[in-house]
Amino acid sequence: MLAIIDYGVGNLFSLQCSLKKIGVEAVVTKDAEFIKNADRIILPGVGAFGDAADKLRATGLVDVIRSEAENGKPFLGICLGMQLLFDKGFEYGEHEGLGFIKGNVIPLEGKIPSELNIPHMGWNALSLDKNCPLFKYIEDGDCVYFVHSYYATDCDESVVATAEYGIPVTAAVGKGNIFGCQFHPEKSGETGLKILKAFCEIGD
Amino acid sequence: MITKRIIPCLDVRNGTVVKGTNFENLNEISSPVQLAEYYSSHGADELVFYDITASSDGRKLFTDILTETASKVFIPLTVGGGINTLDDFDRVLKCGADKVSVNSGAIRNPDLIPQAASKYGDQCVVLSVDVKRVDGKFCVFAKGGRENTGMDALEWIKQGVKNGAGEIVVNSIDTDGVKKGFDIEMLKAVCDIVNVLVIASGGAGGKQDFVDLFNTVPGVSAGLAASIFHYGEVTIDDLKKTLNENNITVRL
Numbered sequence: 001m002l003a004i005i006d007y008g009v010g011n012l013f014s015l016q017c018s019l020k021k022i023g024v025e026a027v028v029t030k031d032a033e034f035i036k037n038a039d040r041i042i043l044p045g046v047g048a049f050g051d052a053a054d055k056l057r058a059t060g061l062v063d064v065i066r067s068e069a070e071n072g073k074p075f076l077g078i079c080l081g082m083q084l085l086f087d088k089g090f091e092y093g094e095h096e097g098l099g100f101i102k103g104n105v106i107p108l109e110g111k112i113p114s115e116l117n118i119p120h121m122g123w124n125a126l127s128l129d130k131n132c133p134l135f136k137y138i139e140d141g142d143c144v145y146f147v148h149s150y151y152a153t154d155c156d157e158s159v160v161a162t163a164e165y166g167i168p169v170t171a172a173v174g175k176g177n178i179f180g181c182q183f184h185p186e187k188s189g190e191t192g193l194k195i196l197k198a199f200c201e202i203g204d
Numbered sequence: 205m206i207t208k209r210i211i212p213c214l215d216v217r218n219g220t221v222v223k224g225t226n227f228e229n230l231n232e233i234s235s236p237v238q239l240a241e242y243y244s245s246h247g248a249d250e251l252v253f254y255d256i257t258a259s260s261d262g263r264k265l266f267t268d269i270l271t272e273t274a275s276k277v278f279i280p281l282t283v284g285g286g287i288n289t290l291d292d293f294d295r296v297l298k299c300g301a302d303k304v305s306v307n308s309g310a311i312r313n314p315d316l317i318p319q320a321a322s323k324y325g326d327q328c329v330v331l332s333v334d335v336k337r338v339d340g341k342f343c344v345f346a347k348g349g350r351e352n353t354g355m356d357a358l359e360w361i362k363q364g365v366k367n368g369a370g371e372i373v374v375n376s377i378d379t380d381g382v383k384k385g386f387d388i389e390m391l392k393a394v395c396d397i398v399n400v401l402v403i404a405s406g407g408a409g410g411k412q413d414f415v416d417l418f419n420t421v422p423g424v425s426a427g428l429a430a431s432i433f434h435y436g437e438v439t440i441d442d443l444k445k446t447l448n449e450n451n452i453t454v455r456l
Contacts (some may be wrong), residue, residue, distance in 0.1 A: 145280060
């Protein structure tokens with residue numbers, strides 16, 4: 001059973017449907033016992049970093065999430081859920097993240113050429129490290145769907161995929177059993193489903 | 205780089221997909237869910253659903269169709285038609301829409317775009333504008349293209365972006381359904397004044413029209429069409445192959 005952490009941010013309908021499509025039973029939950037017993041965990045998220053980090057802390061689930069992640073349970077953060085894995089986020093101020101992966105989340109504004117639109121929105125090709133288990137079923141150059149205005153930096157050692165948007169934008173990170181994707185696998189067609197399938201097979 | 209997107213548009217009325225010429229003489233085509241699945245597995249980058257029913261029964265049918273589509277199709281979905289309030293945003297987002305397109309609702313209620321943008325984020329708010337030339341000026345039309353509001357389209361679009369619209373659909377009434385190509389002049393004028401994503405709509409008759417669109421108006425991020433895809437005159441796979449051969453970056 002897969003646990004999708006419920007902390008009141010974002011619409012999880014598509015994520016649940018896409019997991020169902022690949023035959024994975026997933027439950028949206030804020031129950032600590034359930035999360036402890038789950039095979040794997042997904043941390044979703046849309047919205048602003050500070051607000052989401054506060055909401056996640058308010059659930060009281062951070063300790064259980066941390067201990068499960070440290071104990072080697074496969075863990076995937078998606079979009080803002082990926083950004084929360086880092087040390088700090090600089091969106092409307094400075095906010096503490098979970099610190100599972102070294103790095104900071106900063107605005108794209110000022111880092112990419114000014115003629116490029118913000119948010120970075122649309123389909124973009126991944127330049128990927130084929131050794132990462134998330135990418136078992138996809139190839140370098142496959143496109144995924146992005147919607148974001150902030151991105152992860154200072155995380156060189158954990159970057160497993162980038163997308164070119166004036167600069168190489170951190171698209172996915174991996175550190176042991178902990179993974180994150182900036183893009184939305186649940187909105188990335190077949191490629192996205194293949195990434196979710198690969199995640200759901202890690203540790204099997 | 206971000207790819208240029210190809211977006212089939214499904215006008216849904218009473219549970220079926222319709223497409224007419226110059227917004228009139230609507231013809232029914234087929235099941236929206238089936239069409240959406242077909243497009244999704246044949247290269248569509250995104251889908252737009254317009255709810256053109258007026259009755260509450262029709263609206264319920266529409267949200268059922270939307271929910272079913274969203275549970276089967278894993279690409280971004282934009283929904284428009286009858287979006288007048290934040291409750292309307294909420295209703296379609298809960299059914300699995302990713303973005304919500306406003307048109308007449310934003311004209312009637314100037315607070316709709318800023319309120320929706322602050323609640324759901326700019327990326328969620330699409331401003332769709334029906335534009336027609338009147339005495340050489342681009343004018344905004346409301347009520348499905350039937351009523352001239354007298355508003356200057358470029359000013360309206362600029363204001364919409366300032367208020368938080370993250371994407372603009374420019375639908376040229378002058379070229380809609382005519383199948384002689386997109387309204388290049390109008391699209392250039394819009395791309396010159398905004399820094400958000402612009403989607404071209406109205407006038408696609410064949411593959412070359414998309415090649416011309418992306419080559420002559422590089423600021424346009426997507427081409428939207430309905431009838432040429434619904435009637436199978438152009439397949440999206442084939443269109444993208446042609447775009448790729450013309451050095452236009454697309455998702456293959």
